[in-house]
Amino acid sequence: MERRTFLELLAAGVITAATATAAGFLVPRLIEDKNAAGFGTQGSPLPKMARDDTVYPTGQPFVFDAPSITKIPVPYGTINAIPEFPGTFALTVDDGISSEVVREYTRFCKRTGMRMTFFVTGQYPSWADNASALRPLVESGQVQLANHTWSHPSLLKTSDGGVTDELGKTHDFLFKTYGVDGTPYFRPPFGNHDARVDSIAARLGYTTPVMWHGSLSDAGQITPEQLREFAHKWIGEQRIVIGHANFPAVTQCFDYITELIQERKLQPVTLNDLFLKA
Numbered sequence: 001m002e003r004r005t006f007l008e009l010l011a012a013g014v015i016t017a018a019t020a021t022a023a024g025f026l027v028p029r030l031i032e033d034k035n036a037a038g039f040g041t042q043g044s045p046l047p048k049m050a051r052d053d054t055v056y057p058t059g060q061p062f063v064f065d066a067p068s069i070t071k072i073p074v075p076y077g078t079i080n081a082i083p084e085f086p087g088t089f090a091l092t093v094d095d096g097i098s099s100e101v102v103r104e105y106t107r108f109c110k111r112t113g114m115r116m117t118f119f120v121t122g123q124y125p126s127w128a129d130n131a132s133a134l135r136p137l138v139e140s141g142q143v144q145l146a147n148h149t150w151s152h153p154s155l156l157k158t159s160d161g162g163v164t165d166e167l168g169k170t171h172d173f174l175f176k177t178y179g180v181d182g183t184p185y186f187r188p189p190f191g192n193h194d195a196r197v198d199s200i201a202a203r204l205g206y207t208t209p210v211m212w213h214g215s216l217s218d219a220g221q222i223t224p225e226q227l228r229e230f231a232h233k234w235i236g237e238q239r240i241v242i243g244h245a246n247f248p249a250v251t252q253c254f255d256y257i258t259e260l261i262q263e264r265k266l267q268p269v270t271l272n273d274l275f276l277k278a
């Protein structure tokens, strides 16, 4: 990670520790959704747009199109941001505690063409509950599913066999329920991983831990107003932003997020839109 970015994160209070990797780079260790991060410093919410399924009937053009990108080989090792492709933006949404929120994300993607990646925590029923609505979007490549473990433990405190089980169970679930292979992308719960975790994951094909640069800070409950401030602060070029399908605040922010992405002339992408699997 370049120095400027590191300092930005540090200043925003997102970084709580930094460790040098074997390669000698500074890699931020991020705590998922530390609500302190720079909230309330920029901008004000845009007017809400009246967009729903009734004004976007089937056959209408989407707000967002599929990107036209020449893919590059998937990076090996941790990614925190999109390494190339100016103008792209990756929304990555974790957990899925709320079936209703997963359903609303699905509807949001369906009506706008929004491209995004879910990091699925397999234990939550939301992923099976919403499978029939989500599956066509997954099959078309508009929505990607990747691995966020089965029960969301800190993998630093999980045995070698436990790490294998956690990733393996969700891997199997994704294959059985959606017919997709979640590799090579996994997101370690709380952002907690180390060389041991990464090497066990890599043996299962999960060679790319996906961290983030910017958070909607909604793993826990916040207000829609707070969430819009985080969106305003973090949604940007070559950013990987983390959100959560846990609490309903975000469902009141989809129009705002759509406006931001349009206004900033960003192309939403999945990870598979960018990278060729090895």
Ligand SMILES: [Zn+2]
Pocket (backbone or CB within 6 Å): 032, 094, 095, 148, 152, 189, 190
């Ligand atoms: Zn999580």
